Amino acid sequence: MTQQAREFARRPSLGVAVIGTGAMGADHVRRIDQVISGAHVAAVADLDEARARRLADTVDGCTAYGDAAEALAAPGVDAVLLASPGPAHEEQLLAALARDLPVLCEKPLTPDAESALRVLDAERKLGRRRIQVGFMRRFDSEFRKLKRLLEGGTLGRPLLMHCRHRNVKVHDYFTTSMLISDSVVHEMDCARWLLEQEIAAITVVRPRPSSLAPDGLEDPQVVLFETTEGAVVTVEMFATCGFGYQVQAEAVCERGTARIGEGHDLLVNSPAGWGGEIPQDFIARFADAYDLEVQEWVDAARADRTTGPTAWDGYAAAAVCAAGIEAQRTGQRTAVELVERPDFYA
Ligand SMILES: NC(=O)c1ccc[n+]([C@@H]2O[C@H](COP(=O)([O-])OP(=O)(O)OC[C@H]3O[C@@H](n4cnc5c(N)ncnc54)[C@H](O)[C@@H]3O)[C@@H](O)[C@H]2O)c1
Numbered sequence: 001m002t003q004q005a006r007e008f009a010r011r012p013s014l015g016v017a018v019i020g021t022g023a024m025g026a027d028h029v030r031r032i033d034q035v036i037s038g039a040h041v042a043a044v045a046d047l048d049e050a051r052a053r054r055l056a057d058t059v060d061g062c063t064a065y066g067d068a069a070e071a072l073a074a075p076g077v078d079a080v081l082l083a084s085p086g087p088a089h090e091e092q093l094l095a096a097l098a099r100d101l102p103v104l105c106e107k108p109l110t111p112d113a114e115s116a117l118r119v120l121d122a123e124r125k126l127g128r129r130r131i132q133v134g135f136m137r138r139f140d141s142e143f144r145k146l147k148r149l150l151e152g153g154t155l156g157r158p159l160l161m162h163c164r165h166r167n168v169k170v171h172d173y174f175t176t177s178m179l180i181s182d183s184v185v186h187e188m189d190c191a192r193w194l195l196e197q198e199i200a201a202i203t204v205v206r207p208r209p210s211s212l213a214p215d216g217l218e219d220p221q222v223v224l225f226e227t228t229e230g231a232v233v234t235v236e237m238f239a240t241c242g243f244g245y246q247v248q249a250e251a252v253c254e255r256g257t258a259r260i261g262e263g264h265d266l267l268v269n270s271p272a273g274w275g276g277e278i279p280q281d282f283i284a285r286f287a288d289a290y291d292l293e294v295q296e297w298v299d300a301a302r303a304d305r306t307t308g309p310t311a312w313d314g315y316a317a318a319a320v321c322a323a324g325i326e327a328q329r330t331g332q333r334t335a336v337e338l339v340e341r342p343d344f345y346a
């Protein structure tokens with residue numbers, strides 16, 4: 001161990017309050033408690049206090065609350081992980097910033113651009129970046145390989161990207177606009193990050209809905225982004241495909257193409273045939289990415305730094321979502337309105 005690593009290990013463990021103890025919150029609590037190093041779960045909070053209590057009972061020294069504000073003010077809380085639904089994020093982010101706590105906020109930063117701008121303002125007033133947004137694909141090894149390949153330039157400029165984003169099923173509170181603001185928001189962030197361009201316009205095309213989608217959910221949809229430098233990204237979003245969790249992307253460049261997400265992890269030949277397994281949800285598909293994301297957040301917070309996707313990235317995606325929801329409604333190509341990027345987020 002180097003001297004620097006020894007010093008780092010001596011720093012006190014980060015006490016984390018996890019807000020929202022549903023699917024993602026419970027998985028992050030398990031991760032902080034059992035997988036990563038340098039942090040412990042000091043508090044959990046959920047509007048459903050009984051759910052929070054059941055989870056707290058599985059972790060030594062963890063207290064449950066029915067209110068996020070109480071958890072943020074609890075003794076031993078040094079940082080916050082928000083895993084409540086998007087509409088609750090603004091209030092909880094502002095409360096965390098008011099206490100100058102580092103925050104890992106599950107995507108989306110907020111569900112609309114106006115509230116995202118209010119969060120940016122609060123962070124700028126605080127005078128230092130405190131928010132990391134949970135765009136976990138940036139921590140996935142396949143996405144990182146694709147990013148490095150595109151940066152290396154051997155394939156020339158990327159012209160097109162084709163993405164497929166399929167979920168087995170969705171929560172019963174899922175709506176057609178959430179296909180954009182909760183699901184395609186990942187492709188918005190990936191496109192911005194991989195291509196290093198903003199998204200200038202968005203179009204949404206709706207095939208006939210699957211008869212297996214819940215009533216009122218117009219699923220699947222095809223979404224097209226045009227970037228500021230003229231690249232085009234297509235996204236098939238199918239949130240109730242029923243058979244597996246698939247996130248795939250193919251970049252088409254001037255001198256070649258590159259694909260990720262084909263799921264070629266383990267291929268088995270057997271008397272019954274050949275093939276592999278399809279993960280059934282994001283928790284299985286992105287397990288390693290979430291581990292790395294949370295570990296990097298904890299390491300940065302313990303060193304009094306902030307890393308990863310910023311509140312600006314969260315706002316930029318929210319602005320594309322706003323245009324996307326409008327495009328869904330009108331069926332028209334819709335321009336994205338983005339405020340000028342403050343130097344604070346350069
Ligand atoms: N990065 C990813 O791949 C990924 C995957 C799933 C979910 N998410 C995000 O994580 C967040 C949570 O999603 P989920 O699937 O775990 O949802 P969920 O519905 O399973 O859990 C949300 C929990 O938050 C609680 N809650 C609601 N309002 C609250 C409030 N104001 N304060 C405290 N608790 C509140 C609910 O009672 C529920 O227990 C969302 O922002 C979602 O978009 C991200």
Ligand SMILES: O[C@H]1[C@H](O)[C@@H](O)[C@H](O)[C@@H](O)[C@H]1O
Nearest residue numbers: 107167182183184186239282
């Ligand atoms: O909240 C979830 C999560 O972000 C998943 O990664 C995505 O695949 C789903 O579509 C979305 O509903």
